Amino acid sequence: DKYYIQRWKPKDRKYVRDKQFNVPMELTEASRHLRYSQLSTILNEMASDGARTNQKYLYVVNESERIFAGLDEMTKADELRELQARGVVVEKEPPIQMQVPHPDGYDNL
Structure with missing residues (x-):
């Protein structure tokens, strides 16, 4: 026990984890790369199923x-x-109108 330096000892930490991905919330809050990686995985699965x-x-x-x-x-x-x-003083612009898609869905090909 004398050999180990204090910083080598495991620290008692309790992580609040995201239920779906089992990743500590503090990592996703601070890490843009980790958020991107998780979104890429989700959207890849969605694209696979959606196609x-x-x-x-x-x-x-x-x-x-x-x-x-x-x-x-x-x-x-x-x-x-x-x-x-x-x-900075900013004037409000009128909201942009979204184009309503064709009911048959052919205008988005």
């Missing part, structure tokens, strides 16, 4: 457009918050 039938494909494409629109809104909100923190 099986045309119905699944169209569903995944439509939902991905909705997700992209939500991500764009979050990005704009983050940029606005950043500008406001710097004290």
Whole structure:
């Protein structure tokens, strides 16, 4: 016991883990690379399953457009918050209208 330096001894740590991926939450909060890796795995599985039938494909494409629109809104909100923190006055722009997809789903090919 005298041989071991204190830093070599295992530390008692309790990690709060993500239930689905069993990864400590503090790693995903701070590591952009780990978040990217997990998203890549999830989206790869989704693409694999979504490509099986045309119905699944169209569903995944439509939902991905909705997700992209939500991500764009979050990005704009983050940029606005950043500008406001710097004290820059920003005029609000009218919301961008999304093109409604054709009911048959052929306009997204």
